[in-house]
Amino acid sequence: MSNGADGSQPKVAANVDLGDVSLNQAVADGMQRVETLLMQELSKGEAFVSEKVLHLTKAGGKRFRPMFALLASQYGTEPMNERVIKAAAIVEMIHLATLYHDDVMDEADKRRGVPSANARWDNSVAILAGDILLAHTSRIMSELGVETVAHFAETFGDLVTGQMRETIGAGEGDAVEHYMNVIREKTGVLIASAGYLGGVHSGAKPEYIEALQGYGNAIGMVFQIVDDFIDIFSDTAQSGKTPGTDLREGVFTLPVLYALQEDTPVGEELRGILTGPIHDDATVEHVLALLARSQGRQKALDDVTAYLNEAERHLEALPECATTDALRNLARFTVARVG
Template identity: 70%
Template sequence: MTPGTTPSPRSVPRVELGDEALTERIHTGMREVEELLVRELSKGPDFVSEKVLHLAQAGGKRFRPLMALLASEYGPRQGSENVVKAAAIVEMVHLATLYHDDVMDEADKRRGVESANARWGNSVAILAGDILLSHTSRLMSELDTDTVAHFAETFGELVTGQMRETIGAGDSDPIEHYMQVIKEKTGVLIASAGYLGARHSGASDEIVSAMYRLGGDIGIVFQIIDDMIDIFSDAKESGKTPGTDLREGVFTLPVLYALEEDTAVGEELRGMLTGPLTDDAEVARALELLARSTGRERSMEVVYKYLAEADKEIALLPESAATTALGTLARYTVDRVG
């Protein structure tokens, strides 16, 4: 980046939402969020902005801003300046957690590029995440104190979830522990996207509350499915290396269910999965065993349970193109498991 210049925002993919007018409004909003992200994160000395723009420009689905913009369809100020700021805030908090997560996980790659910690070291990566939070705080101050208070609660839950995961289940039930972690680490921020998008569009309190709960349900579904993709999907289709979580010693929902089995498969897995798997042959064997287990089936039962909860919230929303799109969005991710 040339000193003193602001980089161009990346091109935002157009998400087809089943209604031309809705698709155009959301696409316009997503472009505005992207422009605000780049403009905001370019502030400060170049040696700082280079680091904080690193992951923002690397890509990402921008699912949280999409959720905020869809939630704003239920108020008279849909896609307004404050809605765009709220959507950008949620994405910046998400980006900050990625910098910090990569340090804790000692990750080498993120979004297909070198992680900040691998490129500049742990200290710089942590500070880049902190700078992102400072940008977030400034934008929140331009909205209102309710938004600040809301994010104080949200960030507290995010950190609690990360600490809960770091400490481990201990003597508690590992499946209950897993579900609480993904609620706090993933569900709460998507819930916030729904809450803030609806609230800053002027939607009713009932709609704001429904969008918060809906976002939480969708977030939990997305995380479970992401974890299943790591085990059950073809690498060519998912773009991910199968068994990454196993190599890191992270046991997700389908693994935990498989480990519970009183079968030969469960017994062999319990003997293998005592920590990270470092041998390719062991990873391949574990994936083979997991495919034969009930882990996938039982995990999908949980997914459908949360989809049913999401349907209850969607039923509270008025009939509209946005409501139809939210229903489709809630189910879209399930098809990603090969």
């Protein structure tokens, strides 16, 4: 497995205990093959190009999407075959490409614990690094066939739509509905694609593939809402994150949006304060205290529960086995992160 940017081994999703020894080993082996393929493919071309493309790859990451593709392939007649490994790799490469582009749009300084590409080089280099990732991805997709190319054309259309939707903003529309559409398009669809491709390229039954897609979309919604929840309500020592980072950047996530809609003194005060980014610590602390008193926390948790239940319903369409248990536990573990 490739070394991280600091010379250490990157942390990948294969380190997660899936609750079954043989499944743990199979996924760890599969993730090693995915990582090897990533390094081989992204090292192709001119050195000055591959250096930039490998920047975030070497930094590690959870690698949840390729892991889910490998787990999805367990429902087929040929789990973790070479086509599945390629499918898992291209899902991660698409994800990496979106990170390069997102960091430019967000003017981010850090990504995966290292300087973002736009901070280390510049915006043009970061955009081009994302573009070359899409070129590498297209080459591998062509090896998997027209169906995979067509699927990703639709998926990438959704990803771009979500980014554009977020950039333009809700306008006069419902802010919560807008937020849900954005995270479905930016997060849910790519995790759903991992389930789809893992199932398709392992020979899984159509009903299993549909269930895996549905689970992936639902769990993507859970992941994003929980991440946003942690930004506001977590303890720094527990999460490693500074509470209120999104507020400082003027990004209002689900608990905040619900709180802003409240017809209460708390909601009224928040509407007076939250008109853009917050630049001083005292105001951030005050807003966090107001949010703790609001209904936003509980309403966001209710949505998490609803998406978790949706994920569970999709799992009911899959056979009971170690893989289904693993997917069920992964969903519950994600929700448990809110404390």
